[in-house]
Amino acid sequence: MIKVSVTSTAVRRMTGNAKATGKPYDMSFQDVWMHLLDREGQADPYPTKVEIILPKDKDGAALFYAPGEYFLHPSSIYVDNRGGLSVAPKLAKAAAPAPKSAA
Template sequence: MIKVSVTSTEVRTQSGNAKATGKPYSLAFQTVWMHTHDRTGKPNPYPEKVEIILEKNEQGAALFYPAGDYTLAPESLYVNRNGDLSLSPRLVPLKPAAAPATARAA
């Protein structure tokens, strides 16, 4: 499991015209922090800053993630048209840890 921390709801947008088609485009990005591991599986000491592309609603507004802890959704991984494994991050919230039980006085 890869833990992803969202600390800000700030969204960065980028727009322009595609070189290949000349059609206009607009992308929305959000910065997240991924808690990654090295090639041996050892957790890295610090999370790494990553920008993810956000989905948009029917009106074209970016659907940003609220601050909190997440993990990658299974649909984040897919096989692209070249047959290679690709990643398009989609996040699902981590469930908060259950509070420790309190001892009752008898």
């Protein structure tokens, strides 16, 4: 699984009209840090900053991720309409570490 760290709730919003169709759009983005592997399967020494598109609630408001540790949910990966592999990041909260017992 790919570990993802969220360090800020800052959101960037982009609105406008699509050039091709003229339809309005409204998208919100949030920066996250992904802990990735290199081509040989070795962990990169530092996380990579990635900007993800945020989901919206039923009223159209962006649902940002609170600071914390997450994993890329398996439903983030799908086959697109051309048969190619695509990713639409969805984050799942990582389980909190078990409390250490006093010895």
